[in-house]
Structure formats: structure tokens, C-alpha cells
Amino acid sequence: MRILHFADLHIGVENYGRVDPATGLSTRLQDFLNALDQLVEYAVSSDIDLVLFAGDAYKSRDPSQTQQREFAQRIARLTAAGVPVFLVVGNHDLPYAAGRATALDIYPTLGVPLVTVGKRIGTEMVRVRGGGLLQVVVVPWINRSWLLTQEDFKNLPLDAINQVMEEKLNGLLRLQFEALDAKVPAVLAGHLAHTEAVPGSERRMTVGADPVFLPSTLTGSRGGTAAGAGALDYCALGHIHKMQVYQNRVPVVYSGSVQRIDFGEEGQDKGFYVIDIDPTRPLGDRLRSFDFHPVQARTFTTIEVTSRSGNPTEDVLRAIQRRASDVTEAIVRVRVRLPAGQEALLDDAAVRRALAPAHYLAGILREPEGSVRSRLGDVHIESLAPLGALELYLRSKETPDERARQLLDVGRQVIAEVNEGQLETEVGATGISEQPALGSGGG
Numbered sequence: 001m002r003i004l005h006f007a008d009l010h011i012g013v014e015n016y017g018r019v020d021p022a023t024g025l026s027t028r029l030q031d032f033l034n035a036l037d038q039l040v041e042y043a044v045s046s047d048i049d050l051v052l053f054a055g056d057a058y059k060s061r062d063p064s065q066t067q068q069r070e071f072a073q074r075i076a077r078l079t080a081a082g083v084p085v086f087l088v089v090g091n092h093d094l095p096y097a098a099g100r101a102t103a104l105d106i107y108p109t110l111g112v113p114l115v116t117v118g119k120r121i122g123t124e125m126v127r128v129r130g131g132g133l134l135q136v137v138v139v140p141w142i143n144r145s146w147l148l149t150q151e152d153f154k155n156l157p158l159d160a161i162n163q164v165m166e167e168k169l170n171g172l173l174r175l176q177f178e179a180l181d182a183k184v185p186a187v188l189a190g191h192l193a194h195t196e197a198v199p200g201s202e203r204r205m206t207v208g209a210d211p212v213f214l215p216s217t218l219t220g221s222r223g224g225t226a227a228g229a230g231a232l233d234y235c236a237l238g239h240i241h242k243m244q245v246y247q248n249r250v251p252v253v254y255s256g257s258v259q260r261i262d263f264g265e266e267g268q269d270k271g272f273y274v275i276d277i278d279p280t281r282p283l284g285d286r287l288r289s290f291d292f293h294p295v296q297a298r299t300f301t302t303i304e305v306t307s308r309s310g311n312p313t314e315d316v317l318r319a320i321q322r323r324a325s326d327v328t329e330a331i332v333r334v335r336v337r338l339p340a341g342q343e344a345l346l347d348d349a350a351v352r353r354a355l356a357p358a359h360y361l362a363g364i365l366r367e368p369e370g371s372v373r374s375r376l377g378d379v380h381i382e383s384l385a386p387l388g389a390l391e392l393y394l395r396s397k398e399t400p401d402e403r404a405r406q407l408l409d410v411g412r413q414v415i416a417e418v419n420e421g422q423l424e425t426e427v428g429a430t431g432i433s434e435q436p437a438l439g440s441g442g443g
Contacts, residue, residue, distance in 0.1 A: 007238025055090025
């Protein structure tokens with residue numbers, strides 16, 4: 001049984017793009033679709049039995065019709081080839097207001113064959129290509145803000161809220177693990193953060209701090225004696241954009257995003273995992289391999305130059321020439337450190353001409369030596385969520401840690417109050433429930 005695991009597609013991220021005159025669409029939209037096309041082509045041509053998507057199909061909770069059409073076309077190609085698709089609801093797929101559909105609800109609504117949407121904590125028995133069965137324990141995005149609107153929890157400090165959510169999730173997953181059929185392969189598919197994960201660009205796209213869980217909670221091995229421990233073969237996660245593996249008794253794997261979003265991901269590999277499970281093997285010995293497969297993603301390149309020659313333009317042009325292969329069709333920025341007072345000697349027009357082969361010039365940054373400048377680092381300001389922007393602002397102002405923590409706590413409360421009338425308060429959408437429904441994902 002071969003399963004393709006990917007996540008965090010984020011169709012709709014268009015920073016560092018330009019309009020394609022032939023289509024009228026952003027070239028960055030095509031970047032993200034090209035990455036998805038590579039994945040789909042692999043699945044169709046390489047005997048994949050199930051495509052498992054661990055959340056965040058779009059950047060926005062309200063994707064445009066064009067974005068929905070393009071995603072649906074790729075899903076249709078998979079199902080037309082007989083490849084079932086399982087879609088987990090991520091935080092960017094959730095609606096703003098109660099009663100509204102998620103960005104993925106169109107598939108079960110239309111009864112699209114071979115597509116299952118996981119929007120509640122529960123377990124789905126999925127039939128893969130070839131007729132075999134796979135148990136999928138679903139953990140969609142769990143919204144901490146929902147708890148903050150409840151009378152019993154709204155005045156609790158953030159660390160207490162995290163503990164409540166951890167305990168609830170641990171209890172719910174124990175029920176799922178205890179109910180699993182030990183003779184049938186099982187994976188957990190979730191969109192969340194765990195305590196050992198190394199964060200990436202997703203921090204700049206999220207309102208407020210993420211709820212964070214223990215890896216042992218996700219694999220049924222908390223304390224080493226949890227009921228159902230050993231029931232899973234693999235843990236497929238989304239939400240963290242940096243590809244990484246936490247090697248527990250069961251591998252806990254973030255496939256990462258499939259396309260680079262900003263300079264914070266410069267040099268990172270992007271792609272998907274292929275999991276090989278042997279259903280004929282006994283429990284604990286079914287996972288044969290899980291391998292990362294990179295896709296060709298848009299290159300981000302930083303040209304770093306230190307100029308002390310008195311001619312910064314020539315220094316920059318020589319640096320660009322040396323890295324010509326890294327510049328072609330890349331998203332490029334130039335950082336020039338130079339003596340204070342020589343900023344005007346750098347000819348922007350000449351630098352732009354030299355970078356004509358690039359896909360997009362993100363900026364030419366002058367950094368005078370000996371001066372103190374307030375900067376936000378490797379951040380594209382349009383990609384920042386409100387709390388992320390506040391955090392970076394406080395950092396740039398060197399705000400004392402305790403004062404910064406107080407201001408961030410106030411910011412979280414303000415965001416929760418503003419969103420109170422917009423949050424999804426139905427149990428199924430939050431994933432918080434004492435009696436999770438099984439098989440409720442639809443499709």
C-alpha cells in the first residue's frame with residue numbers, strides 16, 4: 001500500500017509575483033499549481049493507492065473561483081485515474097463565521113467519488129486503490145480561540161488553555177486508538193503543531209499563537225502505557241511548512257509546504273512523502289519505508305555584498321555575475337553592506353538591468369556600516385498576520401521580554417474578542433468534543 005502525503009498547498013499566495021499577460025493571473029499562482037502538478041503526475045504514474053492531504057489548500061478561507069477551479073481540476077485528475085484522495089481541514093480552510101462551509105466542503109456536498117474530507121476528530125475507514133482498507137484517524141485544525149469564547153475558559157491564562165486542549169485531545173485520541181482494528185493499517189492525519197516541531201513561514205500567516213501538542217499524544221504512547229499504543233503505522237501532519245521528521249515509535253512527519261513562500265524558506269527542499277505499508281505484516285512491522293520526494297519549486301536567492309572599494313555598483317554587478325545561475329528565473333533580493341555615506345553611490349537602475357533574467361526583484365537593501373537600523377528581518381509584510389506583526393515590531397524595538405509577553409497576551413485577547421462573533425462554534429468545526437463522531441468526514 002503506497003500513500004502520498006503532502007500538505008500546506010496555500011493556493012493564493014501571490015507575493016513576489018507579477019501578472020502573466022497571457023492569462024491575467026499571477027505568476028505565483030502558476031508556481032503553486034506547477035508544484036501540485038508534479039505531485040499529481042507522480043501519483044498517477046507511480047501506483048499510488050491514496051493521496052493524503054494534511055490541510056491548508058488555500059491561503060484564504062474564501063478562495064476565488066479561479067483558485068477553487070484549479071485545485072478541483074487536479075483532484076479530478078487523481079480520481080479519474082482511480083486514486084482516492086483524503087483531505088484534512090486546516091486552519092486556512094476553516095470559515096470565519098458559524099454556519100459557513102469550509103473551503104473543502106464542496107466535495108462531500110457534491111458527492112464527488114473517491115474524495116473524503118476530514119473535518120472532525122474521528123476515524124475513517126478508507127478503501128484505497130486496489131481494494132485494500134486503511135484506517136485514518138483525523139485531527140483537523142483545533143481552534144484555541146473557540147475555547148477563549150467559552151465562559152469556563154475565557155479567563156484562563158494561555159498555558160492553562162494549552163493544557164486543557166492537550167488533555168482533551170489526548171482523551172479523544174485514546175478513544176480512537178482503542179477502537180482501531182489491529183489487523184488493518186492505520187495512520188493519523190492531522191493539521192497541528194507539536195512541541196518538537198521547528199516552525200517555518202506558517203508563523204507569519206497565522207493569527208495568534210498556535211496550540212501545540214505533545215508528539216506522544218498523537219501516537220497513543222503518552223506515558224508509554226496509553227491504551228491503543230502501537231496501533232498506528234505513520235503520523236502524517238500539516239501546518240508546519242518546514243519538512244521534518246520526529247522519530248518516535250511511530251514516525252511523526254511534516255511533509256512541509258510544496259512551494260517556497262518567502263525568503264525564510266530560501267534553500268529549503270519542498271515536496272511530498274511516499275509511505276509504503278505492507279498490510280500483510282503484523283502490527284508494529286507494517287511500515288516498510290517513508291521517503292521524501294522533492295518538487296521543482298521557485299528559487300529564492302539573496303545576493304550578499306560587502307563593498308569597501310568606493311564603487312558599490314561594480315561590486316554588486318560582479319556578485320550578480322558570479323551567481324548568474326542562481327539568479328535566472330529566481331526571486332532575488334540584494335543586500336549591500338557599505339560604509340555610511342556611500343548609499344547614493346549604488347546605482348539601482350544598473351542593478352535592475354543586471355537582474356533582468358530574474359523572475360522578480362524583491363528589493364535592493366542598503367545596510368550602512370556603523371548605523372543601527374530597525375528591520376523586520378526576512379519578512380514580506382503582506383504575509384504577516386496581526387499578532388505576528390506585533391511580535392516582530394516589539395522585537396525590532398527591543399522591548400523587554402516581560403513587557404513584550406504582556407502586550408502579546410493583550411493582543412491575543414483583543415483578537416479573540418474581535419473574532420468572537422466570527423468563530424465556528426459548532427463542535428465539529430473546532431474538533432473539540434466529548435463524543436467525537438466516527439465516519440463523519442463525508443465523501
